[in-house]
Amino acid sequence: MRAFAYTRFELVRTFRNRRLLAFSLGFPLILFFIIAAPNRNEHNFNGSGISIPLYYMVGLVAFGAMSALISSGARIATERTDGWTRQLRVTPLKTTAYFRAKVVTGYAMAGATIVVLYGSGIALGVSLGAGRWLEMTGLILVALVPFAALGILLGHLLTADSIGPAIGGLVSLLALVSGTWFPLGSHGFLHDIAQFLPSYWLVQASHVSLGGHAWTAGGWIVVAAWTVVLAILARFAYLRDTARV
Amino acid sequence: MKIDNPIGVELRGAAKTYRNAGTVVHAVRGIDVSIERGETVALLGPNGAGKSTTIDMVLGLISPDSGAVSLLGGPPKEAVARGMVGTMLQSGALIRDVTPRELIAMMAALHPHPLDVDEALKLAGITEVAGRRTQKLSGGQAQRVRFALALVPDPPVLILDEPTVGMDVEARRAFWLSVRAFAARGKTIIFATHYLEEADAYADRAVLMAHGRIVADGPTSEIRARVGTRTIRATLPDADLTALAALPGVTTADRRGEAIVLICTDSDAAIRALVETYPDARDMEIASAGLEDAFIELTGDRDEATAAEGREALV
Numbered sequence: 001m002r003a004f005a006y007t008r009f010e011l012v013r014t015f016r017n018r019r020l021l022a023f024s025l026g027f028p029l030i031l032f033f034i035i036a037a038p039n040r041n042e043h044n045f046n047g048s049g050i051s052i053p054l055y056y057m058v059g060l061v062a063f064g065a066m067s068a069l070i071s072s073g074a075r076i077a078t079e080r081t082d083g084w085t086r087q088l089r090v091t092p093l094k095t096t097a098y099f100r101a102k103v104v105t106g107y108a109m110a111g112a113t114i115v116v117l118y119g120s121g122i123a124l125g126v127s128l129g130a131g132r133w134l135e136m137t138g139l140i141l142v143a144l145v146p147f148a149a150l151g152i153l154l155g156h157l158l159t160a161d162s163i164g165p166a167i168g169g170l171v172s173l174l175a176l177v178s179g180t181w182f183p184l185g186s187h188g189f190l191h192d193i194a195q196f197l198p199s200y201w202l203v204q205a206s207h208v209s210l211g212g213h214a215w216t217a218g219g220w221i222v223v224a225a226w227t228v229v230l231a232i233l234a235r236f237a238y239l240r241d242t243a244r245v
Numbered sequence: 246m247k248i249d250n251p252i253g254v255e256l257r258g259a260a261k262t263y264r265n266a267g268t269v270v271h272a273v274r275g276i277d278v279s280i281e282r283g284e285t286v287a288l289l290g291p292n293g294a295g296k297s298t299t300i301d302m303v304l305g306l307i308s309p310d311s312g313a314v315s316l317l318g319g320p321p322k323e324a325v326a327r328g329m330v331g332t333m334l335q336s337g338a339l340i341r342d343v344t345p346r347e348l349i350a351m352m353a354a355l356h357p358h359p360l361d362v363d364e365a366l367k368l369a370g371i372t373e374v375a376g377r378r379t380q381k382l383s384g385g386q387a388q389r390v391r392f393a394l395a396l397v398p399d400p401p402v403l404i405l406d407e408p409t410v411g412m413d414v415e416a417r418r419a420f421w422l423s424v425r426a427f428a429a430r431g432k433t434i435i436f437a438t439h440y441l442e443e444a445d446a447y448a449d450r451a452v453l454m455a456h457g458r459i460v461a462d463g464p465t466s467e468i469r470a471r472v473g474t475r476t477i478r479a480t481l482p483d484a485d486l487t488a489l490a491a492l493p494g495v496t497t498a499d500r501r502g503e504a505i506v507l508i509c510t511d512s513d514a515a516i517r518a519l520v521e522t523y524p525d526a527r528d529m530e531i532a533s534a535g536l537e538d539a540f541i542e543l544t545g546d547r548d549e550a551t552a553a554e555g556r557e558a559l560v
Contacts (some may be wrong), residue, residue: 006352013342023298087394090304090332091355199403 003044006093010101011108024071024109025116027066032056032120039126040237048183049210051113054128057121058206059180061140064117065110065169066199069144073099073151081160089242103148104157110144128209136208140213143202149230156237174199185193189201198226250318253402254280254303258312260373260457263299272298272442275312275456281434282401285428287465288437296437297335299454300406304332312408317402319370324402329354329505331395333405338387339379339385343505345390346375349397368423369393385416392420396427403427405436408444421447439532475512479529492518504528521523 015021018125039052048055079085088098109116118126128136175181177190179200184191194200201223207214251303260275263469265325273295273305280286280385287298301307302314305321316324339346349366353359366372369392374382382390388411405424413448424447429433444451451468453461461468474496489498494511495518509515512531519526 005351009347009351012347013340017342061437079340082338082340083334084340086306086334086336087332087391090307090330090334091352091398092326092328092357093355 003097003117006097007101008102010105021052021112023139024068025112025218028060028113029116029120031063032060032117033124035122036121044154045234046183046185047178050183051126051208051209051230052078053121054068054126054206054209057117057124057126057185058136058140059175059203061114061117062143062178062199062202063175064113064172065140065144066147066202067167068109068113069103069106069147070151070154070167070171071149071163073102074154074158074167076102076152076219077155078157080158088243092106094236102152106151107144108149110141114140133207136205139205139208140202143198143205145174146198146223146226146230149227149234153230153234153237156234156241179203198223251281252279252315252318252433253282254278254317255315256299256302256309256312257314259299259309259314260311261301261302261307261309263293268379269458271300273309276454276457276459278459278462279314280433282433282441283431284450285424285434285448286446287451288435288454289439289441289444289451289468290437291439294454295457295458296454297406298457300334300404300435300437302539304330304404315521319458326505328358328398329401331352331400331403333391333395333408335406335410339390341378341380343379344376345382345393348379349392349393351374355399358384358399362397365393365397368396368426370419370423383510384411386412388412389416389420392423396423399410400432402433404432406440407437409438409440411479430527440544473476474533475509476532477507477512477515477529479508479519479526481523481526484523484526488522489519492522493508494518 001034036053040054044050045052045055055200060104084174085098089095118133154163154166178184178194178197180199180203184194184200195218201215201219204219255279258275258277259273260271261273263270263272272419276295278299295314298307301314302309305314305316310347314321315328325543332424342482346362346366348510350362352364353362359365360368363372369389370387371389374386377385379390388408395405396465399439403547408424409420412420421443423523424434424436426452436443436448441550445468448465450463451461451465453468477495480503484505486498486500486505489495489507492507492515494509494514495507496510497508499506499508507515507519516529516531519529538544
């Protein structure tokens with residue numbers, strides 16, 4: 001299949017990079033055990049009704065998967081610097097197929113993070129019904145969509161030597177204000193801001209354990225709106241970049 | 246795609262100007278070129294002459310501000326989308342964490358009628374390093390991988406932008422042998438270079454560019470004759486410059502410390518006369534005049550900045 005040749009190539013290339021794999025998967029995993037293992041018997045974290053292992057399992061999935069999606073797209077910056085995107089533009093490869101390869105690779109890496117952390121969560125006593133696992137995973141995958149667009153946007157705005165610090169800083173900040181490290185409660189300044197971030201809803205996926213719906217209608221709207229806005233900006237950035245050569 | 250159309254590449258009044266932070270660069274100032282299928286054409290000129298901009302227009306990477314560009318009888322983007330073009334662009338590093346074989350195989354998979362991957366590897370001379378990671382290749386090997394990327398689509402048109410940059414003499418020779426083998430299959434080849442020797446040895450025809458214009462276009466032998474001055478350099482401490490300038494075939498004589506430099510229209514006659522008249526001349530060298538000198542001759546342009554740019558390009 002010609003259309004998927006490039007996606008396959010990109011996947012092979014990414015999963016072969018052992019260092020990238022070790023840091024992307026290892027970092028959230030180690031943090032999870034450091035934070036959650038000593039508190040594995042806390043079943044009502046800060047009155048949220050969610051156990052500490054479940055809370056941090058999802059929090060660190062959010063952290064790792066968000067990084068994976070943003071980094072995958074942002075690697076376009078390096079490929080622009082190296083002239084690789086120019087080389088591809090003089091082949092029959094469609095731009096959409098190139099972006100698809102980045103998004104699929106980002107999701108594959110996010111999927112690996114999810115598997116590793118779910119396994120670790122189960123090891124620390126996280127227990128949910130099959131339906132809840134599925135629902136939670138589905139919400140996480142949906143909440144990652146805007147970050148796929150963000151990665152492609154950053155890949156066209158940043159340069160190869162600035163992507164590292166830019167992504168590190170951005171993901172840390174988003175994780176902090178979105179409740180990855182501690183529950184934000186249901187009111188207050190931080191909570192009010194966080195509600196408008198897709199990363200907040202990513203973390204909120206852990207609320208499936210409470211029964212009912214983990215996301216409000218507002219959550220769906222925030223995720224959809226960010227997806228649309230970031231996709232439009234990414235398109236502009238791409239067009240601006242290719243017009244200049 | 247009309248196969249009966251004999252025109253490979255055509256530019257008509259194509260012009261491109263870049264505006265960046267208040268500076269305006271007229272990269273290409275309206276050029277007309279028509280290249281038939283099966284021709285091997287060198288696009289010759291110093292850095293800043295407009296070669297790369299011309300190539301970008303031919304490939305559809307940029308659109309001309311005015312004028313028209315066609316590739317295989319249609320818009321460049323269409324020919325590219327049909328996989329009719331192989332390209333070796335000037336660029337930084339190869340993509341990492343893959344082997345040349347995987348890279349070439351991926352490129353083959355993107356095209357409708359590619360060469361066999363092994364054949365492309367062999368043509369580019371990288372069979373032995375096909376299994377290594379790209380980041381472990383030398384500069385010359387990486388350049389040949391890029392060449393294989395251009396060949397593997399088995400394209401009717403091959404476009405090479407300064408392909409031998411970073412190659413040593415041996416790699417250069419091997420590279421041009423492969424290009425010739427490919428040209429023998431009836432391919433249209435356009436390559437940009439700032440080496441007159443490369444144009445002379447490997448192209449049927451040379452298009453000379455300077456300051457975004459075409460200053461000469463014809464068979465390489467003709468171009469060679471027009472710009473083919475040579476210089477003789479020799480260690481000769483006590484010779485009189487006026488007498489040297491009067492030697493047959495010499496136009497000007499100059500002194501650089503212990504050495505003399507003779508600009509010649511006929512270096513064969515000049516060297517014979519020099520050896521006969523000055524038996525103590527030693528460390529003699531004959532070299533082709535740099536391309537920047539040729540441009541000055543052709544364009545009558547003595548602009549210092551341009552000349553400096555040209556010199557830089559030849560370092």
